[in-house]
Amino acid sequence: MTSLKPVRGTRDIMNEECRGHRHVASVGRDIARRYGFTEIATPIFEFSEVFKRTLGEASDIVTKEMYAFEDRGGSEITLRPEGTAGIARAFISNGLTQNLPCKFFYEGPMFRYERPQKGRLRQFHQVGVEILGVPTPQADIEVIALGAQMLGELGVGDKTVLEINSLGDRESRAAYRDVLVAYFTGHRDALSEDSRARLERNPLRILDSKDKGDRELIAEAPDMSDYLNEGSRAFFDTVLDGLESLGVEMSVNPRLVRGLDYYCHTAFEFTTEVLGAQGAVIAGGRYDGLIEQMGGPSTPGVGWAAGIERLSMLLSEPPALPRPIAVIPVGEGAQGPAMGIAHTLRENGYVVDMGYSGNLAKRMKRADRMNACAAVILGDDELERNSATLRDLDSGEQSEIPLDDLTDRLSAFR
RNA sequence: GUGGCUGUAGCUCAGUUGGUUAGAGCGCCGGCUUGUGGAGCCGGAUGUCGUGGGUUCAAAUCCCAUCAGCCACCCCA
Structure with a gap:
């Protein structure tokens, strides 16, 4: 577990x-x-x-x-x-x-x-x-x-x-280190426990201690810049x-x-x-x-x-995702052709989502949730006419267009 | 390694002095709508109450331990 x-x-x-x-x-x-x-x-x-x-x-x-x-x-x-x-x-x-x-x-x-x-x-x-x-x-x-x-x-x-x-x-650092150790050793008893350990190990680190008592000593400590x-x-x-x-x-x-x-x-x-x-x-x-x-x-x-x-x-906002185009088959017969259309659009650089199940209403709902910008609806009616219904999901406007024009017409949504 | 706070649904949280089948909102699923999304209405599912032990007739609730998260120290990006 x-x-x-x-x-x-x-x-x-x-x-x-x-x-x-x-x-x-x-x-x-x-x-x-x-x-x-x-x-x-x-x-x-x-x-x-x-x-x-x-x-x-x-x-x-x-x-x-x-x-x-x-x-x-x-x-x-x-x-x-x-x-x-x-x-x-x-x-x-x-x-x-x-x-x-x-x-x-x-x-x-x-x-x-x-x-x-x-x-x-x-x-x-x-x-x-x-x-x-x-x-x-x-x-x-x-x-x-x-x-x-x-x-x-x-x-x-x-x-x-x-x-x-x-x-x-190296020379400047060593010189500064020496005066710093001398300074803090003089105030050893006033240092925090952590800083007393740092005095042995890595005296420069005392300088960014957050301890209140240490900070008072640090304020008076010699400056690196004077020892460069x-x-x-x-x-x-x-x-x-x-x-x-x-x-x-x-x-x-x-x-x-x-x-x-x-x-x-x-x-x-x-x-x-x-x-x-x-x-x-x-x-x-x-x-x-x-x-x-x-x-x-x-x-x-x-x-x-x-x-x-x-x-x-x-970051205030990560960059937005590109909005997909939803390809929606209606009925069994449209599955294959819809897959082909999705494929062609993807080959042409479009971001395309095609769901795996559901009727038109469900697929529209899904398209909406995915923030799709357009839906390409393909049913028996459209298939007969070798066309698809293109719906703008922001405006709600839709029209039927020939499949051959689809790739070009969608460029408005890219 | 040290200290403080917190663990209940996918998320945010409620849950009375221990008391029956543990709740809400959001989200999710389904329906109203078998070719049309966003709004609305109706319905539904979901929990080893972090884990293990203990106390008790009875524990989400009390006790102990443990794990994890958060915050701070330390240190660092």
């Missing part, structure tokens, strides 16, 4: 919801194509090592959120929790290191073993983009502009804001200037950090207020160390991932 329910944190996506998801993915795909990205579909599972190496052994995703199992051959396998690691692996596996830059778009399901809540599922879907091999800020500007454009074309631009920060290069070295500062300024010149609105948030180890320089999120606690709809940044960390040649990268479920929750 319980096995007839979907597994916790998974769901069946259908009808309007499915159309919403498709819409988000196809808008993303289309815009990415306009920016010169090509699509890549990597496997939805990889050797566990791929994620452990890239995400950082201590990250939450690796320590408690991976869907990991041993397969029949004894390999340690993990359902991908995010897209970048698999793409980095594919980039190395396929020898693309000789073919830079690479610009990838991807779309598909991701898996994390988490407690479900609003905007958070165990199987969820992302679209994402990655640029590999471009060390300069132009790539950061391009991917962020792409994200902003996608939100705009989805009609949710006014519900989201872009927050951006720089984590600096010259190169990192210039890099960040170029990104900000570039976005501004493209008209991308943003707000610099010095407390914005990243959970995953491989980020450096630019970190950004497009967030919304209307989704509850899970406000990030697009998140990403630069990850210059990732490919090397995986065992490939040192290759810079920058990209983002967007949550399809979260974005489609922001």
Whole structure:
């Protein structure tokens, strides 16, 4: 009995919801194509090592959120929790290191073993983009502009804001980390329990703690921007200037950090207020160390991932379905010819519905429920005259027309 | 992993201090209408009351456990 329910944190996506998801993915795909990205579909599972190496052994995703199992051959396998690691692996596996830059778009399901809540599922879907091999800020500007454009074309631009920060290069980040640890260690007793743990593990994360006491300390904490070295500062300024010149609105948030180890320089999120606690709809940044960390040649990268479920929750209306034309046979003798007409219309690109049973009244009712725009009624009378009755279901007007003219006459309803 | 709230028809929900055959609206099916939909009228079907246990003469109702959903923490898309 319980096995007839979907597994916790998974769901069946259908009808309007499915159309919403498709819409988000196809808008993303289309815009990415306009920016010169090509699509890549990597496997939805990889050797566990791929994620452990890239995400950082201590990250939450690796320590408690991976869907990991041993397969029949004894390999340690993990359902991908995010897209970048698999793409980095594919980039190395396929020898693309000789073919830079690479610009990838991807779309598909991701898996994390988490407690479900609003905007958070165990199987969820992302679209994402990655640029590999471009060390300069132009790539950061391009991917962020792409994200902003996608939100705009989805009609949710006014519900989201872009927050951006720089984590600096390795040197800057290490320097900042040291002063931050020193600062928070000085206030250790005032920190929340969670943040005391973060102090050991990932001190930058204290900066986005929601704890009230922590927030007071954070307000007084040293700013990342004061610890960026010259190169990192210039890099960040170029990104900000570039976005501004493209008209991308943003707000610099010095407390914005990243959970995953491989980020450096630019970190950004497009967030919304209307989704509850899970406000990030697009998140990403630069990850210059990732490919090397995986065992490939040192290759810079920058990209983002967007949550399809979260974005489609922001959509006001998924795009409408095309209205079908109902083909309605009356009487046994009309079945075959009606099937033929439906077939011809479908070959000509029309959306055609033909029910499987019922008299004329029932089929008309069904056509109405399906929001059909027209009905093609075919009975013995019409058959004798080699014609059909065409009824406009909005106006109620109908007329008999020769079968040979049907395809053309229906163009008014396309 | 932690905490709070909630599980009754396909959907939204009602169900009194435990008491007989568990209800409504919407939807669905059928009829009024055997060649005409949307409106109307008439009729109909549908529930392991999330699951398992317990208390009781009697449980949708009380108790325990469990599962799931929602919301928040954590973390993140």
